[in-house]
Amino acid sequence: MDMNERKDFEVIIIGGSYAGLSAAMALGRSLRKVLVIDSGNPCNKQTPHSHNFLTQDGSTPQEISKIAKYQVLKYDSIKFYEGLAISGKRINEGFEISASNGDVFASKKLVLATGIKDQIHYIKGFLDCWGISIIHCPYCHGYEHKAVRTAILANGEKAFHLASLVNNLTNDLTILTSGKMDFNEEQLKKFDKHDIEVIEKEVVEVEHLNGHIEKVIFNDGTKENFKTVYANVPFEQHSNLPKELGCKFTEHGYIEVDFMHKTSEEDIFACGDNSSMMRSVATAVYGGNITGAAINKELTEENF
Structure with a gap:
């Protein structure tokens, strides 16, 4: 995207995999101005096929992501930025997110769909x-x-x-x-x-x-x-942003969220593997959908 168009959004979603794109679609359908920031490094990139997800059973993760991104970007109010979000801070009207190449974006609400990173066993092969x-x-x-x-x-x-x-x-x-x-x-x-x-x-x-x-x-x-x-492979959060922004974590290392995917920090939501023990494409899509609806409800109440 050409960042000369606009740098201010209603919602920034960090992470453009299943949860992040699902949240974006829910918001885009309500005409919310959304930016999705994604570095293109999903944790399931080596998995040959995805299963147990209705309508997509047996598809590759890449196929599902490609279709999802194509459908989400049909909504004109959604922009996609290929890059790595490296830092974030709270400002008067919301949040400011900085990317690795120096670009800076602002939003009222923030979604962390940053995923997790497996700590692979040190065993040859x-x-x-x-x-x-x-x-x-x-x-x-x-x-x-x-x-x-x-x-x-x-x-x-x-x-x-x-x-x-x-x-x-x-x-x-x-x-x-x-x-x-x-x-x-x-x-x-x-x-x-x-x-x-x-x-x-x-x-x-x-x-x-x-x-x-x-x-x-x-x-x-x-x-x-x-x-x-x-x-049973241990994991760590894929991004340091949740910790940097003050989010609380569960005893198992997940971002703590309520049933509407709100974190402990006001106006910050989390969805996908970073906040759910149920690690699957279907669960990520569900969580993102709920997150998008919850944020739209808050924006509506604030603006109506």
Whole structure:
């Protein structure tokens, strides 16, 4: 966009993936002047297909984003800016956001749809398989990986929870704790009941072919064949802006929001993976839609 047109908006949305574009569409349909700032680096860029999203089941993330952006930009009051928002501050009439190349924008309301960043395990071959055959969610990808020899790379409560879900998708399931197991007696009895093996040896490498797992290698040199691995991967906020602007976070590291996606800071909203444990395209789109409606309601009440 030509920033000589206008630098002041009613709403700035930082993040132009599913949640951000969904919020933009809701606002654009009410003729709100909206700027979407996006750096083009979504967390699911390596995932080959998106699932469990009605009308788009099996589409690539890129296909869904392309259609979404095309439809959103049909609304004349919405502008799209390709760039990285690096800082933000509160001003008298709202907020001022600065981009990495020096451009500065202002708005009355702010939406943080900035996403999260996975902290990939330091295991050789892991990153190459992430989103392809090493996956995080049985709802998003489990059906495509059903009825094969499957591992869960996790420990404790997180491993137990995943095992309870994945057990319905395969009869050949193993938990890789990569260290001393952390399960209570009742959990171990459940594993025994469902023939779920627990291996405590440290995982040091994943052998694969173009991202498709063939073997998991342990620190003693032994190997196990698996077709799919579920991994509990820690994350961090993709942007420092929520913290810089004073937003509160939950104990799990998500931006704290209410049912209308309002953060702890007045006039700042958040939607998508940065504020929801339900990490999926469908949830992001839903959250963005609610966010857009909530902001439009506030703007209407302020101006009417």
